[in-house]
Amino acid sequence: MKTYIKHNPWQIIEDTFRPEHNEFSESIFAIGNGRMGQRANFEEDFSGKSLQGSYLAGIYYPDKTRVGWWKNGYPEYFAKVINSVDWIGLHILVNGQVLDLAKAKVTAFERRLDMQQGMLYRSFVVEMPDGAQIKVEASRMYHLFASETASLQYRIAALSDDITLTVTSRLNAEVTNRDSNYDEKFWESVGQGRDEDGIFVAARTKKTGFEVYAMLETSIKTATATYGVQDTIISSGCMAEVYSVNLAKSQTCSIEKRVAIVTSQNHAVAQLKEVAYAHLRAFRGLDFDQLKEKQAAAWQTVWAESDIEISGDVAAQQAIRYNIFQLNQTYTGEDERLNIGPKGFTGEKYGGVTYWDTEAYCIPFYLATQSPKIARNLLIYRHQQLDKAIENAAKLGFDKGAALYPMVTINGEECHNEWEITFEEIHRNGAIAFAIYNYVRYTGDEDYIWSHGLEVLVAISRFWAQRVNWSAERGQYVMLGVTGPNEYENNVNNNWYTNRIASWCLEYTLECLKKLAQPKSDNLSALKVKLAIGAEEQQKWQHIIDNMYYPFDAQRNVYLQQDGFLDKELIPVAQLDSSQRPINQHWSWDRILRSCYIKQADVLQGFYFLEDQFDRDTLSRHYEFYEPLTVHESSLSPCVHAILAAKLNKAEKAYEFYLRTSRLDLDDYNNDTEDGLHITSMAGTWMTIVEGFAGMRIKAGKLYLNPMLPKEWDGYKFRVLFRGSTLLIAVHADGYTIENISDTAAHIQTATETFILSGLSKKQVPQVR
Numbered sequence: 001m002k003t004y005i006k007h008n009p010w011q012i013i014e015d016t017f018r019p020e021h022n023e024f025s026e027s028i029f030a031i032g033n034g035r036m037g038q039r040a041n042f043e044e045d046f047s048g049k050s051l052q053g054s055y056l057a058g059i060y061y062p063d064k065t066r067v068g069w070w071k072n073g074y075p076e077y078f079a080k081v082i083n084s085v086d087w088i089g090l091h092i093l094v095n096g097q098v099l100d101l102a103k104a105k106v107t108a109f110e111r112r113l114d115m116q117q118g119m120l121y122r123s124f125v126v127e128m129p130d131g132a133q134i135k136v137e138a139s140r141m142y143h144l145f146a147s148e149t150a151s152l153q154y155r156i157a158a159l160s161d162d163i164t165l166t167v168t169s170r171l172n173a174e175v176t177n178r179d180s181n182y183d184e185k186f187w188e189s190v191g192q193g194r195d196e197d198g199i200f201v202a203a204r205t206k207k208t209g210f211e212v213y214a215m216l217e218t219s220i221k222t223a224t225a226t227y228g229v230q231d232t233i234i235s236s237g238c239m240a241e242v243y244s245v246n247l248a249k250s251q252t253c254s255i256e257k258r259v260a261i262v263t264s265q266n267h268a269v270a271q272l273k274e275v276a277y278a279h280l281r282a283f284r285g286l287d288f289d290q291l292k293e294k295q296a297a298a299w300q301t302v303w304a305e306s307d308i309e310i311s312g313d314v315a316a317q318q319a320i321r322y323n324i325f326q327l328n329q330t331y332t333g334e335d336e337r338l339n340i341g342p343k344g345f346t347g348e349k350y351g352g353v354t355y356w357d358t359e360a361y362c363i364p365f366y367l368a369t370q371s372p373k374i375a376r377n378l379l380i381y382r383h384q385q386l387d388k389a390i391e392n393a394a395k396l397g398f399d400k401g402a403a404l405y406p407m408v409t410i411n412g413e414e415c416h417n418e419w420e421i422t423f424e425e426i427h428r429n430g431a432i433a434f435a436i437y438n439y440v441r442y443t444g445d446e447d448y449i450w451s452h453g454l455e456v457l458v459a460i461s462r463f464w465a466q467r468v469n470w471s472a473e474r475g476q477y478v479m480l481g482v483t484g485p486n487e488y489e490n491n492v493n494n495n496w497y498t499n500r501i502a503s504w505c506l507e508y509t510l511e512c513l514k515k516l517a518q519p520k521s522d523n524l525s526a527l528k529v530k531l532a533i534g535a536e537e538q539q540k541w542q543h544i545i546d547n548m549y550y551p552f553d554a555q556r557n558v559y560l561q562q563d564g565f566l567d568k569e570l571i572p573v574a575q576l577d578s579s580q581r582p583i584n585q586h587w588s589w590d591r592i593l594r595s596c597y598i599k600q601a602d603v604l605q606g607f608y609f610l611e612d613q614f615d616r617d618t619l620s621r622h623y624e625f626y627e628p629l630t631v632h633e634s635s636l637s638p639c640v641h642a643i644l645a646a647k648l649n650k651a652e653k654a655y656e657f658y659l660r661t662s663r664l665d666l667d668d669y670n671n672d673t674e675d676g677l678h679i680t681s682m683a684g685t686w687m688t689i690v691e692g693f694a695g696m697r698i699k700a701g702k703l704y705l706n707p708m709l710p711k712e713w714d715g716y717k718f719r720v721l722f723r724g725s726t727l728l729i730a731v732h733a734d735g736y737t738i739e740n741i742s743d744t745a746a747h748i749q750t751a752t753e754t755f756i757l758s759g760l761s762k763k764q765v766p767q768v769r
Contacts, residue, residue: 027674432460
């Protein structure tokens with residue numbers, strides 16, 4: 001763990017230069033705006049540890065799969081989120097010496113992320129080799145109010161003597177990815193130059209043919225003068241402008257860079273220059289402080305919709321805001337072609353931009369904090385890729401319209417290349433189906449089922465019906481050779497969660513088909529024809545539901561994670577030597593697979609999704625059996641356990657898991673944050689408070705609440721949108737209030753009563769759990 005981030009309710013602060021942890025800090029302080037983003041790389045040259053990363057949403061490269069043994073069905077490529085145009089670069093000479101914090105003497109340093117206003121700040125004081133001392137103050141923002149633009153200000157003050165500065169402002173498309181499988185460059189230059197509007201570079205991705213055009217304006221001034229370009233350096237894919245400044249002691253030089261980065265994903269290639277120029281022209285009358293004001297106003301709107309306030313616990317408050325901040329700057333929902341990458345704009349690892357994480361963890365956050373259209377767009381994203389999911393299944397031998405959605409994808413094609421994940425972790429289909437159910441349950445928007453959802457459900461159900469097989473020995477259906485959510489088990493038979501979610505998918509699809517068969521659905525005749533599903537197929541599905549096998553231990557009265565689980569040596573995690581944790585960084589894969597240890601919620605994932613099907617005692621038995629064997633080495637693990645612990649009134653355990661999920665990256669629990677943040681698991685932090693501590697559920701079309709208050713907190717409050725109403729829930733020691741701050745009445749249920757809360761009214765509930 002790393003605990004040097006200072007606790008502050010609205011700021012993320014690093015107050016000492018730690019070059020050995022710079023890549024970790026680059027991840028932590030990353031910023032973006034939903035369309036593009038960047039790790040917190042330094043503007044000036046830095047020869048120390050650094051992972052350079054600027055990313056554009058939806059722009060990818062199909063890096064050829066690299067495996068030792070090619071197996072039939074493997075995807076041909078792994079879609080990479082690729083490093084793109086570096087616009088922040090400043091090569092600075094101070095009296096002819098390169099400004100590089102790895103080589104200069106750093107006497108003061110601070111890096112600060114202002115989450116309230118969406119700004120990244122950095123300041124430092126250095127002594128150069130010749131003894132000259134300077135102070136630098138840098139500010140950077142990715143404009144939330146204009147998502148194809150960004151800007152920075154870089155101020156240099158001479159502290160000790162008069163100095164001479166040579167500043168080279170770069171715009172560079174000659175960038176590489178550290179994780180390229182064959183050390184291949186993913187970009188080819190298609191042009192660069194300068195005109196009266198500034199400098200520009202244009203580049204095209206190899207194979208996928210995305211074109212990117214970046215236009216940069218640089219200005220340099222002091223209190224008494226504005227400096228012009230002295231020289232221009234041109235090379236393939238890179239442009240640079242050179243400035244010279246004589247700076248007197250105590251004088252400050254201010255450098256500003258404004259960039260527009262536009263792509264052929266959003267504009268015609270012929271229009272890219274015109275669009276970029278228009279973006280920059282729109283800012284011509286605004287100084288940097290005015291741009292900051294626009295940024296603050298845009299973020300104020302976001303926080304008004306999604307903030308959670310915690311009283312009495314600064315670490316917890318900082319953590320939830322950090323998670324919400326990163327979610328909102330990764331995905332804004334304005335483009336249904338985009339999704340929520342597991343690293344967002346913070347790193348290269350994992351590749352792809354879509355995992356089952358979106359449906360399992362992110363949908364609830366966007367449902368409750370944004371317009372229903374945002375969550376709907378995430379579902380439509382999958383519907384748009386249904387044909388590819390059917391194609392993916394066909395590659396594995398499935399037919400008749402069966403669909404297997406990819407484990408990892410950008411364009412709908414599978415691009416993950418590990419056998420046990422690509423071919424075995426098929427439970428992902430269940431999360432996609434559950435997200436449709438969850439959306440309809442929350443919004444009441446049944447029209448989505450008929451316009452998009454049922455096609456997906458039927459295709460997924462057809463996959464499950466073909467993936468199971470009848471066991472003559474058991475007289476039941478079984479599912480062989482799978483990997484459940486616990487990826488520390490591979491190629492197992494009858495993973496309980498996979499069997500159960502498959503059966504549930506069939507149940508829900510049949511339920512929807514019954515509604516489709518009702519007379520009032522005559523206007524959906526075209527859909528009925530398109531689905532082409534007859535009585536015999538539906539009867540087969542029902543037979544699978546009625547005869548699915550679930551491994552069970554009668555002695556413990558618990559479902560088993562998979563066949564043979566009790567053959568393992570069941571040693572609780574608490575008995576492991578701490579020096580062996582995390583086990584994925586200390587043990588061989590063979591040892592992990594033979595162990596009983598669970599990476600993340602597996603059986604308990606099913607109890608979270610399908611909680612209405614299990615009573616409290618059943619949940620408690622399974623929690624007490626599986627949680628002590630869980631190492632929580634997936635970022636997705638702590639939130640589910642926190643929610644279930646809260647349901648069982650295990651307040652201390654729920655709070656422990658809350659801190660782990662909320663500060664997973666801030667404190668680097670799993671020693672892997674330097675690769676990038678765990679964006680999708682951040683939605684789980686929100687779930688931990690709202691679904692865990694506040695007990696929020698949707699029951700029979702009503703918003704249900706049953707809050708508890710962690711003893712570490714004085715209170716907390718949050719805002720949710722529910723079926724047209726906006727509700728502010730405030731929890732304190734002697735009860736909680738529900739305030740309807742909209743005009744639309746809301747149907748509410750608590751542990752003791754059901755009522756309608758009219759618009760612009762408030763109700764006090766006199767107790768918490």
